[in-house]
Amino acid sequence: MTTPARPRSRRRGLLPLAVAVAAAGTTAALLVPVSSAAPLPAGAAGRVAAAAGADLPFTSVEAEDARSEGSAVGPDLTQGTVASESSGRRAVKLAAGQSITFTAPVAANALTVAYSVPDGTSGSLDVSVGGESTGASLALTSKYSYVDTPWIVGSKTHHLLDSARVLLGQDVAAGDEVTLTASAEVTVDVADFEKVAPPAARPAGSVSVVDKGADPSGKADSTQAFREAIAAAKGGVVWIPEGDFTVGSSLSGVENVTLRGAGSWYSVVHSSSFVNQSSSAGDAHLADFAVIGEVTERNDSSPDNFVNGSLGPGSSVSGMWVQHLKVGLWLTGNNDDLVVEDNRIVDTTADGLNLNGSAKGVRVRDNFLRNNGDDALAMWSLNATNSDSVFASNTVSQPNLANGIAIYGGRDITVKDNLVSDTNALGSGIAISNQKFADPFFPLAGTITVSGNTLVRTGALNPNWGHPMGALRVDAYDSDIEATVDITDTTATDSPYGVFEFVSGGGTGKAVRNVTVDGARIDGAGTVVVQAETPGEARVSGVTASGVGAAGVYNCPFPTGAGAFTVTDAGGNSGWDSTWEDCGTWPEPK
Template sequence: MNAHVRHMTLAVSTAVAVAATGLALVAPTATAAATAGASLPFSSVEAESATTDGAKIGPDHTQGTLASEASGRQAVQLNAGQSVEFTLPKAANAVNLSYSVPDGQSGTLAVYVNGQKTATTLPVTSKYSYVDTPWIVGAKTHHLFDNTRALLGADLPAGAKVKFEASVPTTVDVADFEQVAAAATAPAGAVSVVDKGADPSGAGDSTQAFRDAISAAKGGTVWIPPGDYKLTSALSGVENVELRGAGGWYSVVHSSSFINQGNSAGKVGLHDFAVVGEVTERNDSSPDNFVNGSLGPDSSVSGMWIQHLKVGLWLTGNNDNLVVENNRILDTTADGLNLNGGAHNVQVRDNFLRNQGDDSLAMWSLNSADEGSSFSNNTISQPNLANGIAIYGGTDITVQGNLVQDTNALGSGIAISNQKFADPFFPLAGTITVTGNTLVRTGAINPNWGHPMGALRVDAYDSAIDANVNINDTTFTDSPYSAFEFVSGGGTGKAVQNVTIDGATIDGAGTVAVQAETPGSAKISNVKASGLGAAGVYNCPFPTGSGTFTLNDGGGNSGLDTVWDDCGSWPQAK
């Protein structure tokens, strides 16, 4: 799905009325959720907090720079021969490392444990980076980082030192250290793909063997033993069957289009293996996805490692009651997961997503409405062109308990939007519940607007917001620009209404706590804001004369009593 383009200028007439907030300086009685995000099997350590003879870069929020796309907006640059050494916070026997090398280069990182060089090396390459999408207005070369992983060959205790030495100039961002369990064994009665002729060395084409195993195992389980398996074309006709591997570190399928089917009778299980593609660009007319289309009703996806594809799961057709949980989706050139219409009671929970080239998680109600579906307790890091979580239309949707951090250009941490992109589109309806989410360093300058998108955006882009939007218990930390934004991104002054905010902690925002740019109203209660760069509220609806936005004081607010009073200028971030 295309990233967001709004035809609107920065200049706003000072004649636009600024609605009085009437917000009292009272300590909030409700606080944002203390924890959010997925329960992850690894511990992440930032390179800038490690020991290095390289150079630290950042923080930076400038579109298209390495630091701006890095976790924490900081990283460490190594020349050949330089290194960065991490101290393990917990026992580990494996590492996944986020890095970048200059365009056109490849090399390795040598691995040292407690000062001793090991036989393990990590490959690094620019092959999957430096993506260009000139058809997306406002996009620059992006997707600058990639992930590389290895088993370390030993169980290392907490406190062990793991050092990475570069053979080519390498920017190291963050290391995920993990204690990987032993490979699982085959379930009783499962049909092995190797028994059907699959080549676990990765040399031969295993496509037909997978198809034969799926056909033989209908009603049961296909077993993918440890190994590497090459598939040269997509699987289809996958229904009433479970595909299970020995774990994402052991059973690895190399495929740039794993399942591609328009419909399925359902009851598909995809569990505990990796699918790693060779997608190096974004081609929106090609189904270069882990799953493209339908798994059918009552299906589940868990324990997957999904990497180097265009989209993780692009879901159309009937996926009713699908559960997607405990997966890792890394380095996609577009969305991590998109419920592309007609998703009923789909639950996407406890997943980790990093380095998406569009929305990390999206619901897009095209052709029919997504209904009763939820994104819950996911951890999202570094979407580099759009939003962490985006809800484009749909009925009775829930976004709960997620952690989103380090969004880049053309995106917010969470977007609740009536941007349709295409027809027929089904706008937001019923009750949209956004609760218990934590947004860290989210929001970005939109190059098409000339000013920022907030960390949490409610956007009447193509039509007014008529749904009840309830936003509760949100934590904002170090927002580069604003926390809440109410806008009509198409620049036509559609109203944002029926919004209730109850409970938020805003700990640092570069400009304002509330950025109101369109007519409408919201009731706001129990919001505590501190560390604001310019004022509590910016209230300048666009276009001039379109109306005013009213903040109705529900009590228990603090830090929101000042208003940016010059609608002819934009507050500069501090």
Template sequence: MPAIGTAVAVAAGLLVALAPAPAHAAVGATLPFTSVEAESATTTGSRIGPDHTQGTLASEASGRQAVRLNAGQRVEFTVPRAANAVNVAHSVPDGQSGTLDVYVNGQRLAQTLPVTSKYSYVDTGWIPGARTHHFYANSRLLLGRDVQAGDKVAFQATGVQVTVDVADFEQVAGPAARPAGSVSVTDKGADPSGRGDSTQAFREAIAAAQGKVVWIPPGEYRLTSSLNGVQNVTLQGAGHWHSIVRTSRFIDQPSSSGNVRIKDFAVIGEVTERVDSNPDNFVNGSLGPNSSVSGMWLQHLKVGLWLTGTNDNLVVEDNRFLDMTADGLNLNGNARGVKVRDNFLRNQGDDALAMWSLYAPNTNSSFENNTISQPNLANGIAIYGGTDITVRNNLVTDTNALGSGIAISNQKFLDPFHPLAGTITVDGNTLVRTGAMNPNWNHPMGALRVDSYDSAIEAQVRITGTTITDSPYSAFEFVSGGGRGYAAKNVTVDGATVNRVGTVVVQAETQGAATFRGVTATGVGSAGVYNCPYPSGSGTFTVTDGGGNSGWNSTWSDCSTWPQPGQGDPDPDPDRNLARGRTATATGSQDVYTPGKAVDGDANTYWESANQAFPQSLTVDLGSTQAVRRVVLKLPPQAAWQARTQTLSVQGSTDGSAYSTLAAPKDYRFDPATGNTVTIAVNGNIRHLRLHVTGNTGWPAAQFGEVEAYLTS
């Protein structure tokens, strides 16, 4: 795999480093640290994983692997770059806390690294399919010395078992100087020791600094309630390793006149469970137009930024979002011209980045060049409605449950909702180990999902330049997640590279259409395409080959079974009805007697064509080319269905365009005395089975209760 946005090096299929990107790369955030996976380090502990099973430590880990340390065991990292600080993602058993001893080149440091389960083991019973999750947390430490590339930094467990996932090594600059003319919170009585309540001092500094800078000097500051009325001011710290605000609710305001700049400090909360009615967020509401958030370290909150009201032209860049119990950032309607770029997000408890067009559409807004790792309950990036939205050059890794790497969706959750409109641009994104099993559906979600959940997709969805690697299930999924079969249409996929997928490249589960051009695939686990729209008979999903595609030209043959990772397409049972549950279309239908009724496995329901309009035809897509030797036609067996003769021919096609005759036109007698069943011998290797009807003595329309196709004569 080539170097991508954050210089992701891959060894044995594992993400092993996150470093500043080379100049030519454009995927993911440019980061000031390098991440090293514990499983690639030297250890006396036990490696766990890989695993993709929801609710396990390995499945939530970066790279799906980690290292478990019992007391006295250690993991030793080779430092990849000059550093004086480290951040460690870890997990300890529920209800426990402790420390890790830290060694540099064999010398034990005086300081230890705190580890805790306090912010982990989150339960969200109101979310269907959710299990206990959010097992990891992050702890950071200034080493008090410089280490060089090649030096050894080790962490040793003492009184508590610790699972170490990944270590971020960073060279932290000294504290920045106070800007001239600024108003310091300490001048207003703030306590940099963190013991006193600094809320009023922050409020007074903000009031005194209109049009100026509120300075947050190095230290720790405790706020006991949220700030509001924040507008026309800059809140600036000495750097997020030096200026730290301890609060779970920093700004909470429904509106602002804007021009707010928030930069260069940390806000670390105490959120230990997810309560959706609580505004336990760094920003809850509005910063107003022409505002920005940059250089922030945000941790242990419910949501980083939950943005409602007016936030036009907001820029959110160069921030770290760690350990939220819900979303990292959510543009909750009425966001115009918002840019969210160059951020790092790890261990979010819902969508890492989301746009939700509730009450008003988000418009002309973008998520660009962000690096997202380990969202543990939903999607890496989710676009729920909105107009002219862009998702570009993001790196998403290791989604865990109920979500995809990227979701483009018309799931509304609440009303009034504004569905996708205009052009949705999904360009240049890289997805690694994304997609997850959805226990509500009992089958998985793809790495990139287009979801007509609550309404058909009318927007133009343009997916270009995508790289998908090591998806545990499928690459591209098209679904109507609400189960009502709305169309996912107007989709083009251009220039994608798919390298290793557990099941299929295209997972089509609703009606609609997508055109694929220049999509190449290697290491496909089961088949190229799974094309089984739900509900059965709801319509057809058309996969159009626009040219330049390779490595995924097969189709999963059996809609009654879901392919498991690595399972080849099985040989169909020769006694299985190939038509049951497949997509059926017709030249016309009468009232509720739709084409799907002829392939639903129930002869008591039936398709009836438009009346007084012969000829009529019914076509069944068998999903893949099959050697069909027998066609069985049934009408409902009730006595009320009197005998009748239908004049019909049987035709077949491999491509749905050119048809050949398998059985010439003939009169076929359907008699209740013999089950209202007709069997026709055919001989054709076909995917599309067509019945062409020119007459019916019992009714002025074509009628079939069930159409069956078999491999045996």
């Protein structure tokens, strides 16, 4: 089943933006205190989440924190620049022959570097430790970067970074100096230091793809060998040993079987469409190998995905490294009770993972996603309702066109304890939305729980709207939000613009109702804490803020006459009691 074309226009309808903003001034509602509000629980004011995000096997060091012969790049929020897509919005540019030296934060024997090279070029970073060459080198290329999506309104050439990894062939101690020397111009963003365990042993009774004729050198296509191993191992394990395997055609019939590798640094499958099946009996398990594709553009009519379609009920995906695909997992059909955990999904030209309807009881947890070209994690209730599903304890970094985490419709969904950073263009850190894109769509229903999430430098200027999207957006894009939306224990740090945004992105004034914001710590907001742009109401308590750029509240619903938005002060709030008075202008970030 191919990935359907998915429109990405966020354009507000009806009026040009300048007219819309001016007309909104008469509908602004003030922050309304509630004297009869029940007292907050002890410690609720300013309450924040514990450490959010995935438990990662590596430790990252930003290039700007290393010693370098190069030049600083950024900070910058301008769409389509290397700095704006970089971690921390900053990086370091090296000319040929220049070097950058990191102090290893932990013991390591492997290194991954996120970087950018000029379009049409390649190069390398040679690795030395303590001044001695390791013989290891990171291969650099622009092949998978510089993606154009002209059908997405407001997009520019993007996806400017990529990542390369290498086993060093020796141990590095914490505190050792690790130097990368460039053979050609390169901008270095971040380095990940990792201690990779030895390769796992072959499970007893497993069917090896090599025994079925697979070529571990990658020179010959091993698709048929993989198919025969899957058929022979039903009810058991297909073993993918150390090696580089080419799988040039998609696999199907993946059910009642486990595909397991020796580890994602050792067992590598080169495939641009690995599993493609519209249905499965389930009990399919993919674990501990890498799938690396050759996808260099985004074609929404082609299933250029690690998994496309259904793995079936009771399945799992764990310990995978997924890179250079269009989408990591584009899931349709029956994926009930699926578990996706401890994976790395990086450098995709579109989504990292999308639950595209009829998913029940799915758990997506402890994954790392970086440099995804659309929503890193999404649930989209098209054709059927996603329900009782959870995104928990994931780390999302640098989605370069759309949101970090997006929930488009669905019933009783939880987004909990995630860390999202550095969104860029057309998206928020987290979006809770009734934007349907296509029909039949099932809007938000039941209770949507958004709890314990940390948002760092999230929210971005929407070029279609001409103004920014907040770090956490509740969006009645195509229909009123009638679900209960509970947002608790949020940490927002260095938000470029606003933090909590309530909007009807289609520009038709659909209402956002039944929202509770309880417990948040805001440390730096470029414009406002609350950005209300549509009718409705939200009850807010225990939100403390510092470093707010313009005002506490921007409250200018659109269109004229659509109705007011009421922000109910339920107690325990501090640091954001002012209101932006001029609905004819947008606050400039500070």
